[in-house]
Structure formats: C-alpha cells, structure tokens
Amino acid sequence: MATAEDFGLWIRKLSTPDDPRARLICFPHAGGSANFYFQFARGFDDFEVHGVQYPGRQDRRREPFRKTVQELADEIAGLMGDWNDLPVVLLGNSMGALVAFEVAFRLETMGVAPLSLFACGRVGPMLGKDEETHLKDDDVFLREMALLGGMGSELLQDEEIIELVLPPMRADYRIAETYRCSPGTRLSVPIHVHIGKDDPKVTEEQAAEWKHSTTGEFTLDTHEGGHFFFTDNGDDLTRTISRSVPDTLATKV
Template sequence: MNSTWFRRFTTVVGGGPRLVCFPHAGGSATAYKELTQALPPHFDVLCVQYPGRQDRFREEPFTSMAALVEAVAEELARDIAVPGGRPYALFGHSMGSLVAFETARVLARRQLPGPQRLFLSGRGGPETDSAPYHLYDDDDVLADVRRLGGTEQGMLDDPDILELVMPALRGDYSALGTYSWSGGAPLDVPVTALTGDSDPMMTVGDAHTWEPYTTGEFAVKVFSGGHFYLFDHLDGVAAAVTEGMLLTEGAAS
C-alpha cells in the first residue's frame, strides 16, 4: 500500500481481516505499535498517521473534523473500502473514535464497502462532549493533556519536543471543538465500545451512548484505569479486539 496515511508495525502483512487504528488527539500512528504486536499475526493492522506529526510534521494539521474525515475516507476508498476487498474494522481511541465513526458514515454515504465492526474507545457518542476545545490556548491544551495522562507526559517538559507536537495538538483540539453532530440514520455496523472505569473524560455510562448510533450488535468492554487504560491492558484489549475481529471474519466468510 503506497500511502503516507498508514503505518504497519509488523514485518509480515497478515492475510486475515484488516484493522485500521485511529489515534487520539495529538497522537500518532506509533500509539498503536504495542497493540499491533499483541494482536494475532494473521491480522493486517494499519495505523493512521495524521498530518502534522512525526514523519509528517512538515504538513499542516487538519483543524476541521469534517475535512480530516473526508481525507481519511478518500484514502480508505483507494485500497481498503473497495468492492471485493478483504473484511476490515476500524478502531479509534478518544478523538480517534470520532474520526473512525464519522469516516464509516462517509463511506456509507458513498455506498462503499464499510467496516464490519467499529471499536470505539475512550469517548462517548458524538453528542456527549461539547467542550469548547477550539477556544483553548496552549496552556489550556497542555493542562487537559496532563489531566488525561498517558505514556507521553515526559515530552511536555521538553521545550524542543513541545515545539514539534503543539501544532498537531492545536489542530486536533480545534477539530474537536468545532465538531457538532449533524444527525443521520444509525450505521448498520456492529459496535464494541471500550472504556476505563476511572476515565476523567467520560463515565462507563457514556460508553453506552454509542448504542443508538448503530442498528448492529452492540457491546461494552470495561477495563480498570483512566483515559489511557489501553496501555495498561494490552492483552485484554487485544483479546476484545480479537473476539470482535473473528466475528467479523466469520460474518464475511
């Protein structure tokens, strides 16, 4: 696959179903490197690299959710969401959940083959969070990132690294803050919502708010921990994804 948008962290391309992973605000494709390696090797795991970070740091980050989603959907339509292609699923964490969900909606509107399952982690449904993130200044953004925790906290104390990551964070927070639910029919796609039981951004009840947005099977998986619970439960998250992916693979056969 010749695309600047996707990264693989395995040396062998699995011949089974594909899983496309969407990172959190300020995050990069490498956020999913360890999860990729915890999943069965026959899965083909692709991790989305948004513009404005790591090897794409010279590109302007998106500041609009709609524009980001359209761009991602266009990339998926080239190689993944194609007639006769292998089954695939989308996994998103935090902001990535919203990007994954809206991308599936764009593909449905285009009548392209959609994902056979959505894994939506660390965020409630599209109407649960209306914080004015686009009005945050840099100090507000950094305070929010520190509040949510995660494995990259040390970077926030390095001025040189901070200079590199702030444009992506500003763009992502702008995209989140200006997003609003536009309405529409629920997706006919099974959904697995995942959450930590002490996430400062959402409650376990918020995970259930995804249910009205699908007519397919719906399940909630709860793990101990905060917003970035998945880094502490790689085996458990991998097991939940594997369960859903095998159902996807079986449904497609």
C-alpha cells in the first residue's frame, strides 16, 4: 500500500486554493520536473494543481530511471487510485502526454476515471515515432534540446547544468521513443489535444491521431508558438481547461 511519503515523492502540490472545484495533475516532458508547471499553475483560481515528479532527477536523482512509460504509469496510477474526492483532470506535455494517457487508462480500468485528458505537443499514442535521439552523442542530443526550447540556450552552455540534465533527459527520451501503445488501450473520457503551430515535432495531422485513442469527445486546437507553446502563450489553454470541468460534468448528468 502506498504511503504518504510515496505520494509526496511523486506528486507535488503547486497551488492551494481555498475551495477547489477540481484537481489538475500535470505530467512533465522528457527531462522535466514537477516545478516546470509552477508558473502555469498560477493561472488557475479554483483548481488544485499538482505536478508529477519522475524519479532520477533533482531531489530524486539517486533513484533509478523507470524502463518504460507503462512502468511509470503503473506506479502513478497506484498512488492516485483512491484520490477521487474532487474531479480530476490530467494534462501531459510531450512525453508527459503519453504517461498521462497510460495513467488515465489505468484509472479508468480501476473505476476511477479522470474527467478528461489534455495532451499537448505529442503525436497520437498509436503512432510509433522512434527517431533514436536517445542513442545520439551529446552534441547532437543538445542540439535537439535547443531546437525544441524549454531550456534557455545559456543553460545548454553550462557544463554543470548539462551534467545534471542529460541523464534524465536521455532516459526519458528512450522510454518515449521506444513507447508502443498496447492494442486495446483506449479511453472513454474526452481527450483534448493542443499543439503549437510551429512545433517541429508534431504536425496537425499527427496530433489528430489522438482521436483513435478515445471513444469519447475529441478536440484539437492549435496555438501560436512551438513545442512549449503554453509557457509563453498559456492563457487560452488555462481558460479551456477551466471551462472543460463544468461542461464535462454537465454531460454526465
């Protein structure tokens, strides 16, 4: 049975409104941490926002990396199974979208499905996309990081920073690039996909493939910006998530 200590390792509270009407769980991109969503969380007045902290980075850097997206999802869903006092919305960016999708599937199987899933900056789970970036040398790998953004270019010149971020980044890339969606892994809850129109990794056509991963509502929205569009242009996404809760609850009545 999961302990409070286990829960605190994995799931970090980023905002604490007085009277929350829903809970938003945010799953970071490859190499990312729970605190990546700290600024984003400030855009919600009445959502309790949490970020997931994967092992192998920051205060969890001494823990082993997990070997698959599914292994990560098993552990996270196990922690969240009894955590249903509020409507739960999942949001994942890039690799985090895959983890959130697999967590949503497990929660649904357990009878505690989330209200909806927001998937950002990622091709549909049914599309295998192994560019073997995780196998490339450090210089090529760092150029890939610079292409996507998410880390300031000055940080990518700092050898101490590189030494800290490269191992979790490469480990995460490996599990994201080798991820294969198991047959029958499909949700019944709504999936809302959001991408930046200048994202070098995701086309609108590829993002639309998420529609095959749910029998419920599907939407696709394109925003100004790139792979991490919502770090500079997140107001539309924040409003959309906020509106989705009463809209989705209304369909369940």
